[in-house]
Amino acid sequence: MKKNMGSFDTVVRLVLAAVFLFVYFAQDLPGVEGVIMLVLAAAFIITSVFGFCGLYTIFGINTCPMKKS
16 A cells, blocks of 8 residues: 555544544443444544555545655
């Protein structure tokens, strides 16, 4: 997998994941909504760790800065 996420995207996703996890563990969203938040948080963390977003590939988006040689 080639990285297609820049550092700004990574930070935004990690912050959103932290917020989602806080809301989930504070039990503000019970039931299905809470599970959806948990799944989204996990997806954001995984995509941030690997620097790759499948949706970016589908839509042709690449926010990763090009390496100049």
